[in-house]
Amino acid sequence: MKAITDIIKNSENILILSHKNPDGDALGSSLGLALALEKIGKKVSCFSVNKIPPVFGFLPGVEMFEKQKGFVNYDLVILLDCAVFKRTGIENIFGLVASFDKLLIIDHHPRTEVEFYENAQEWIDEKKAATAVMIYELLEEMDIAIDKRIATCLLTGIFTDTGGFQHNNTDGVTLRAAAQLMKKGPRIEKIAKGIFNSKNIAAIKLWGTALSRIETDVATGMAVSYVNQSDIEEAGASQDDLAGLVSVINTVSDAKFSLLLTEYDDQKIKGSLRSEEYKGVDVSKIARQLGGGGHKLASGFEVEGDLKKSVERITRLVLSLKEKEMGIVAKAE
Ligand SMILES: [Mn+2]
Numbered sequence: 001m002k003a004i005t006d007i008i009k010n011s012e013n014i015l016i017l018s019h020k021n022p023d024g025d026a027l028g029s030s031l032g033l034a035l036a037l038e039k040i041g042k043k044v045s046c047f048s049v050n051k052i053p054p055v056f057g058f059l060p061g062v063e064m065f066e067k068q069k070g071f072v073n074y075d076l077v078i079l080l081d082c083a084v085f086k087r088t089g090i091e092n093i094f095g096l097v098a099s100f101d102k103l104l105i106i107d108h109h110p111r112t113e114v115e116f117y118e119n120a121q122e123w124i125d126e127k128k129a130a131t132a133v134m135i136y137e138l139l140e141e142m143d144i145a146i147d148k149r150i151a152t153c154l155l156t157g158i159f160t161d162t163g164g165f166q167h168n169n170t171d172g173v174t175l176r177a178a179a180q181l182m183k184k185g186p187r188i189e190k191i192a193k194g195i196f197n198s199k200n201i202a203a204i205k206l207w208g209t210a211l212s213r214i215e216t217d218v219a220t221g222m223a224v225s226y227v228n229q230s231d232i233e234e235a236g237a238s239q240d241d242l243a244g245l246v247s248v249i250n251t252v253s254d255a256k257f258s259l260l261l262t263e264y265d266d267q268k269i270k271g272s273l274r275s276e277e278y279k280g281v282d283v284s285k286i287a288r289q290l291g292g293g294g295h296k297l298a299s300g301f302e303v304e305g306d307l308k309k310s311v312e313r314i315t316r317l318v319l320s321l322k323e324k325e326m327g328i329v330a331k332a333e
Contacts, residue, residue, distance in 0.1 A: 004138070006102055008076065008142070009142075012043060015045050015074040016077075018079070019081055019087040022053075023161075024156050024241075027129070028132050028158075029153070029157045032154040033048065034046050040144055042091050074102070077104070080107070081108070084112070105117075105123070106124075107123075108126060108128040130157045130162065133173065135157075135182070136181060155181045161175060165322070177230075198246065203235075203237050207242075207248070208229070210245055213226060217315065222259055223249050224261070227258055227260070229263050246258050246260040247274040257281045257283050258273070268303055271287070281299065287299035
C-alpha cells in the first residue's frame, strides 16, 4: 500500500481511466478518487471513450469527463476497475504513458487477460466487492477527508456492483465501507432511484419486448432472450436502457443462469451472463468459451454475426458444454 500512496503523493498531473461502457463502479470509483485527489491539490483528469450514461448524470464531478479534450503529459495514469489497457477502448496507450512505472492499476476482477507493464504498480483484490471499496480504503490510508460528494460517488460504485447489496459479494468489509460512507451524508434512496428505479417508458417497453421472448432450457438451466437494433430503435430507447435486464431474466425460478444477447451494431452482438451463488454455475467459464470474461456470477462476451443465428449457435454451444466446462458443481445437501 505504501508504494501506491507514494506514487500518488509524488505525482501532480494524474489521468484516471477505466473500462469502456463504464458502469456505476467504474464511474463512481473514478470520480470518487478524482475529487479526493483534487482536494489534496492534484491536477486530475478523467476520460472515457464512451458518453457517460444519463443515469449516472447525478454523480458529483461527472462534468470532469466532459472537460477532457486531448491528452497532455501526465506523470501518473491510474487504471481503475480493469487491469489491462485494452479494456479502456483507447487505441494507442503509448502516447499516454511515458513508461509503465508511471502506471497504477487498482481492480477487483479476477485476472483473465494479462498485458505486461514493466514496473507498474498493481493492487488487485478479487475479494473486494467493488473497486469503490478499494478506493475508500486508499483514501483512508492517505488520510484524505471523505466529503459528501466523494462518498456519493464511492457508495454508487458499491451499490451498483453489489446489485443494491443483494449479491453474494456483499460482505462485512463492503457494508463497513458503505456504512462509513453513509455517515458523510449521501442519500441511498437517491442513488437507488437514479440507478435502478427510474426508467423511461421507452426502456420499460424495450424490457417488455425482451421479457416476452424469454426461453428456458431445462437441460442447461439457461434462461435466454435477445434484443436487436430495430427493437431499440422502435422503442425509442438506447443501449444504456438495457442495464439490469439480464438480472431480471435471471429471476426465472428454475433458471441456473441467464443470457441476454444484444445486437449493438450491424452484425455485432454483446452477450451478458448472470447467475447467483446458490445456483452453482460459473458463468465466466461460459463467457471464456466465447472469447469473453468476467466474474463467476456476472460475465460477458462479444461475437459477430446474425443475431438469430447467434442465439441458436450459443444455445447449442451451452448445451454442448460439459458440466465441468460450465463450472457446475454438485452441491452437497
Ligand atoms: Mn467493479
